[in-house]
Amino acid sequence: MYLMTNQELQALVEKVSLRDFHRPFLHRAQFNSRLLTTGGRYHLNDHHLDFNPHMAAELPLEEFVGIIKHELCHYHLAMQHLPYQHRTHEFKQLLLRVGGSRYAPRLASQTARYHYQCTRCHLDYYRQRQINVRRYGCGHCHGKLTLIAEEKARG
Ligand SMILES: [Zn+2]
Ligand SMILES: [Zn+2]
Secondary structure, three states: OOOOOHHHHHHHHHHHHHHHHOOOOOOOEEEOOOOOOOOEEEOOOOOOEEEOHHHHHHOOHHHHHHHHHHHHHHHHHHHOOOOOOOOOHHHHHHHHHHOOOOOOOOOHHHHOOEEEEEOOOOOEEEEOOOOOOOOOOOOOOOOOEEEEEEOOOOO
């Protein structure tokens, strides 16, 4: 999936909230690049949601929406002063009903052998196999790709 902006993220979270929870999302949603293995985070103090930009960029939209639903479960339960933590019955039931994801998916960036980056827009590409960078450019801006890191084969 391509890189979405904070504004597009906000609009998507509002849309999913109305469509699947039948309640409006009235706070702020934003990307936080410090999130690494978690997909998102709900902040009880000001009710804003953080999302992992690597997951938004790498996952199919449908899977990223699963992460949005997960965070919206925390949000809507807390807004109604209901138990909102993972272990609670309320959270599990709501997550099941809306089809939210239970765990953050593993990203290619955590398992792939090759890490390339676009020299123009700096989008990351993670691949099991080598890319011929003379033939293939960035799918987002057609810039030139460069190899950033190569993991030694495991095992
Ligand atoms: Zn959670
Ligand atoms: Zn690019």
